[in-house]
Amino acid sequence: MTDLLAAANAPGCPQGRFWGLIPCAGVGARAIPAGAPAPDLPKQYHLVAGQPMVLHTLAAFAGAQRLAGTLVALAPGDTYLDGYHSSLWFHAQCGGATRADTVIGGLKVLLARGAAQHDWVLVHDAARCLVTSAQIDGLIAECEHDSVGGLLAHKLPDTLKTAITGPTGVRVASTVDRSDKWLAQTPQMFRLGSLLDALNRMGAAATDEASAMEAMGHRPKLIPGGAHNFKVTYPDDFALAEAVLMQRGGSATLELFKGKRDNAQPVGNPFF
Numbered sequence: 001m002t003d004l005l006a007a008a009n010a011p012g013c014p015q016g017r018f019w020g021l022i023p024c025a026g027v028g029a030r031a032i033p034a035g036a037p038a039p040d041l042p043k044q045y046h047l048v049a050g051q052p053m054v055l056h057t058l059a060a061f062a063g064a065q066r067l068a069g070t071l072v073a074l075a076p077g078d079t080y081l082d083g084y085h086s087s088l089w090f091h092a093q094c095g096g097a098t099r100a101d102t103v104i105g106g107l108k109v110l111l112a113r114g115a116a117q118h119d120w121v122l123v124h125d126a127a128r129c130l131v132t133s134a135q136i137d138g139l140i141a142e143c144e145h146d147s148v149g150g151l152l153a154h155k156l157p158d159t160l161k162t163a164i165t166g167p168t169g170v171r172v173a174s175t176v177d178r179s180d181k182w183l184a185q186t187p188q189m190f191r192l193g194s195l196l197d198a199l200n201r202m203g204a205a206a207t208d209e210a211s212a213m214e215a216m217g218h219r220p221k222l223i224p225g226g227a228h229n230f231k232v233t234y235p236d237d238f239a240l241a242e243a244v245l246m247q248r249g250g251s252a253t254l255e256l257f258k259g260k261r262d263n264a265q266p267v268g269n270p271f272f
């Protein structure tokens with residue numbers, strides 16, 4: 001079994017390898033409490049359960065069995081991760097003004113470092129720090145033989161309203177049928193070349209990878225991801241993420257990166 005998996009990830013494999021890509025170049029404006037000053041660091045570096053949020057995300061990717069490597073796409077000038085090294089991920093300052101720009105920059109770096117057009121890429125928000133290695137491997141297993149690819153998503157659990165804003169405030173305009181509604185999560189998994197083409201065509205209007213693929217006429221697979229795979233977006237979300245991580249034990253991230261800060265030597269990665 002191990003040999004089979006190694007072969008599936010070998011360079012030149014016709015089925016393609018699997019790469020992680022973590023857009024990590026946002027500022028986290030919605031995570032700042034109303035009236036509070038802007039923090040020194042963007043939200044992905046805030047401490048959650050004792051570690052910078054993105055390290056929890058990276059721990060999940062480091063634990064996924066099928067990935068050949070993971071790229072963290074940082075904003076230009078962001079050196080926060082310089083002291084952290086792992087054979088399983090690397091980082092590059094290839095971020096852009098929008099999430100779509102950052103993903104496009106990351107895809108180009110992967111291609112420049114030897115990834116193939118037909119390789120698969122799993123794009124995942126740095127700020128979605130509760131994803132598990134099992135979910136990442138599960139998404140690969142569900143999508144690797146699909147002609148398009150797919151994404152983790154959560155079937156809408158609540159009644160859905162549209163709103164209208166008028167002189168008496170924000171009021172309900174209508175109630176929408178929720179039977180076919182899902183919340184898009186990440187990772188979102190597509191062939192690297194197809195995704196780059198789709199994002200280049202759609203540009204910043206693509207708030208996720210799937211919407212760019214949809215605009216090309218594709219129908220990505222929806223794979224249930226669960227309520228815990230939420231994106232830390234608003235101030236209250238930090239406490240929720242911390243509670244889930246502490247309930248899980250919270251130690252995997254700590255163990256994985258312990259001692260890797262300061263004077264650590266880069267660890268050789270066969271692909272980078």
Ligand SMILES: Nc1ccn([C@@H]2O[C@H](COP(=O)(O)OP(=O)(O)OP(=O)(O)O)[C@@H](O)[C@H]2O)c(=O)n1
Pocket residue numbers: 022023024025026027028029030031044073095096097098099100102103125126127128231232233
């Ligand atoms: N130009 C950007 C914008 C966002 N992201 C990343 O995309 C993910 C999801 O975006 P979001 O939660 O919206 O993060 P921010 O853009 O930082 O948040 P906000 O919109 O509140 O400023 C985050 O990991 C964020 O770092 C990115 O890499 N490049």
Ligand SMILES: C[C@](O)(CO)[C@H](O)COP(=O)(O)O
Pocket residue numbers: 099125183184185186207208209231
């Ligand atoms: C990619 C995403 O997390 C899927 O829900 C989402 O679209 C990101 O949107 P944001 O506005 O950049 O947070």
